[in-house]
Amino acid sequence: MEDIPHDRSHLLWKGDIESGLATLLFEKSMDGWINAMVFDEQGGGGGPDTISKGKVISKEKGIFCGKPIVNRLIKLYFSKCKVTWNVTEGSEIKDGQVILEIIGISKEILKIERILLNILGNMSGIATNTRKWVEKLPNIKIAATRKTDWGLMDKWAVNVGGGCTHRLNRGDALMIKENDFAASEKKGEVYLDTISRIISEIDDLKMGSFIIVEVQNLNEAMIVAKSWIKKINISKKISKIVLLLDNISIDIVKQISKALMKENLRKYCILEASGGIDIDSLDNWAETDIEVISSSKLNRGVPPLDLSMLLDMELA
Numbered sequence: 191m192e193d194i195p196h197d198r199s200h201l202l203w204k205g206d207i208e209s210g211l212a213t214l215l216f217e218k219s220m221d222g223w224i225n226a227m228v229f230d231e232q233g234g235g236g237g238p239d240t241i242s243k244g245k246v247i248s249k250e251k252g253i254f255c256g257k258p259i260v261n262r263l264i265k266l267y268f269s270k271c272k273v274t275w276n277v278t279e280g281s282e283i284k285d286g287q288v289i290l291e292i293i294g295i296s297k298e299i300l301k302i303e304r305i306l307l308n309i310l311g312n313m314s315g316i317a318t319n320t321r322k323w324v325e326k327l328p329n330i331k332i333a334a335t336r337k338t339d340w341g342l343m344d345k346w347a348v349n350v351g352g353g354c355t356h357r358l359n360r361g362d363a364l365m366i367k368e369n370d371f372a373a374s375e376k377k378g379e380v381y382l383d384t385i386s387r388i389i390s391e392i393d394d395l396k397m398g399s400f401i402i403v404e405v406q407n408l409n410e411a412m413i414v415a416k417s418w419i420k421k422i423n424i425s426k427k428i429s430k431i432v433l434l435l436d437n438i439s440i441d442i443v444k445q446i447s448k449a450l451m452k453e454n455l456r457k458y459c460i461l462e463a464s465g466g467i468d469i470d471s472l473d474n475w476a477e478t479d480i481e482v483i484s485s486s487k488l489n490r491g492v493p494p495l496d497l498s499m500l501l502d503m504e505l506a
Contacts, residue, residue, distance in 0.1 A: 194331055194354070194432075194460055194481055194482055195363070195399075195400040195432070195460075196331060196333045196354040196355070196356050196357075196400075196432075196462075196482055196484075197331075197349075197354045197355060198345075198354075198355045198356070198357060198358050198362060199346075199349045199354075199355055201213060201215060201216075201358055201362070202215065202216040202342060202345065202346055202349070202355070202358070203216065203258075203346075203349075207279050207280055207350065208257075208278045208279050208280070212258055212262075215342070215358070216342055216346065217262070219341055219342035219343065220258070220259050220262050220342075220343065221262070221266070222341075223259075223340055223341065223343055224259065224262060224263050224266060224267075224305075225266075227263075227305045227308065227309075228263075228266075228267055228305065231301065231304065231305060233301070234300065234301030234302075234304075235300065235301070236297060237295075237296050237297025237298075237299075237300040237301070238296045238297060239295055239296070239297065240295070240296050241293065241294065241295060241296070242293070242294070242295075242296040242299055242501050242502060243291060243292065243293045243501070243502045244291070244292045244293075244299045244303070244499050244500065244501045244502070245288050245290070245291050245292075245499065245500050245502070246288070246289040246290045246291075246292075246306070246307070246310065246497055246498070246499050247286065247287065247288055247289065247497065247498055247499075247500060248283045248284065248285060248286065248287045248289055248495065248496070248497055249285060249286075249496040249497065249498060250285050250495060250496045251282070251283060251284050251285050252282075252283060252314055252315070252317070252318035252495045253280060253281070253282060253283070253314060253317040253318045253320075253321050253350065253351055254277045254278070254279065254280065254281050254282075254283045254289065254310075254314050254317070255279060255280065255310075255313040255314045255316065255317035255346070255347045255350040255351070256279075256309045256310040256312075256313035256314060256347070257275060257277075257278075257279045258279065258346075259309050259313070259343060259346075260273070260290075260306055260309055260310060261273070263302070263305065263306065263309070264302075267302075268294065268298055268301070268302050270294055270295065270298060271292050271293065271294030271295075271298055271299065271302065272292070272293045272294065273290055273291070273292045274290060274291045274292075274293075275289075275290050276288050276289060276290060276291070277289050277290075279350060280317070280350045280351075283314075289310065289497065292306075296501070299499075299501065300501075303499050306499070307497050307498070307499060308494075309343075310495070310497055311494035311495050311496070311497050312340070312347075312492075312494045313340075313343060313346070313347040313350075314347075314494070314495035314497070315492045315493055315494040315495045316344060316347035316348060316351065316488065316489045316492050317347045317348070317350045317351035318351065318495060319351070319488060319489075319492045320332065320347070320348045320350075320351025320352060320353040320488045320489075321351045321352055322469060323353065323469055323472065323485075323488060324351065324352040324353055325352075326469060326472045326473070327472045327473075327475065327476060327483070329476065330475060330476070330480060330481065330482065330483055331353075331354050331481060331482045331483070332352075332353045332354065332482075332483055332484075332485075332488065333348075333353060333354035333355070333356040333462075333482055333483070333484040333485075333488075334348040334353060334354070334355055334356050334484065334485075334486070334488050334489055335356060335464065335484050335485065335486045336356070336357065336359075337486035337490060338486075338489060338490070339489070339490060342358060344489040345358060347489065348488050348489055351488075353488055354482070356484055357400065357402075362400065363399070363400035363401065363402055364392065364396050364399070364400070364401045364402070365401075365402040365403075365404070365434075366388060366389075366401075366402070366403045366404065367404040367434075368404055368406065368436075370388070371384050371385055371388060374387075374388055382409060382410070382413050385410060385413050385414060385417070386413055386416075386417040389403070389414060389417035389418055389421060390417060390420065390421055392421060394425045394427070397421075397422075397425050397427040397429055398427055398429040399429075400432070401429075401431050401432065402431075402432040402434050402462070403431060403432070403433060403434065404434040404436050405433055405434065405435060405436070405438075406436060406437075406438070407438070407442070408442065408445055408446050408449060411433055411435070411446045411449075411450070412446075412449060412450070412453070412455075414431070414433060415431070415433070415450055415453070415455040415458065415459055416453070416455065418431045418458060418459075419455060419458060422458065428458075430457075430458055430459060430460050431458065431459055431460070432459075432460045432461075432462050432482075433446075433459050433460070433461055433462065434462050434464060434484075435461060435462065435463045435464070435480070436464055436465045437464075437465035437466055438463070438465075440474055440475065440477070440478060443461070443463060443478055443480060444477075444478055446461070447461060447478065447479050447480070460481045460482065461478075461479070461480040461481055461482070462480065462481065462482040462483070462484055463475065463478075463480050463482070463483050463484075464483070464484040464485065467483055467485050467487075468485070468487055469487070
């Protein structure tokens with residue numbers, strides 16, 4: 191499958207998914223969400239000072255995700271607790287499997303219980319759901335959008351599930367949408383001329399990077415592609431532009447691809463379909479030649495993986 195710019199996981203993590211290290215960007219994002227969760231617990235109530243062992247157990251099968259975030263949580267707020275992991279990030283887990291064991295002061299384990307379960311449950315739920323999408327449509331890349339509940343943690347879970355993160359923030363890629371064209375339209379200027387002008391004004395320094403342009407129909411797709419070719423010829427930098435086909439039917443998407451091929455423009459474009467796509471409609475998209483499908487349904491409104499913690503009797 192052709193490489194696309196939608197995989198930004200290297201901006202979150204350096205090295206192997208299990209043994210590598212979080213980037214500063216991801217670490218700061220983790221800290222923000224972790225701090226908010228700990229604050230919302232308001233101390234987490236009381237409990238005994240005895241030493242206990244807790245076990246986190248999966249109550250259903252799925253794809254495990256969230257280990258780096260829990261490790262960060264422990265380091266920042268519960269450093270006296272010791273965690274032993276029985277699974278690796280991205281591994282398949284079974285119903286009844288012991289995910290981790292945590293030893294520490296009983297009241298500290300009780301304080302961390304809900305935060306830890308929320309993190310692992312939600313992120314594993316996203317990773318599990320993403321894996322279902324990816325396995326159903328293996329020849330087209332599946333990507334998240336910037337509609338998230340937990341920011342970069344959602345993006346990480348999509349990555350662990352085998353999907354693409356898409357852009358991580360507004361500065362991670364140049365994305366030109368319908369509202370950008372509308373805001374830049376000059377008085378008396380035809381809308382398609384506005385699109386052509388905006389494409390021609392793209393900074394040459396951004397050529398070859400992640401550039402996305404939202405289009406609503408065949409005419410807009412063609413004018414963006416033709417304007418892009420002119421831009422390439424002037425800048426002398428051969429690169430592809432992503433055409434974001436937003437809420438466009440499969441039949442029209444096929445027409446757009448066919449028209450681009452007829453004009454010898456298709457090889458300079460990456461086609462990304464988005465809007466109104468769910469897992470049940472993926473089979474229909476297999477009939478197209480698009481490279482990417484993006485959807486917020488990978489990570490929003492996804493049931494968390496069912497996990498529970500059981501506390502053993504005091505150890506000392």
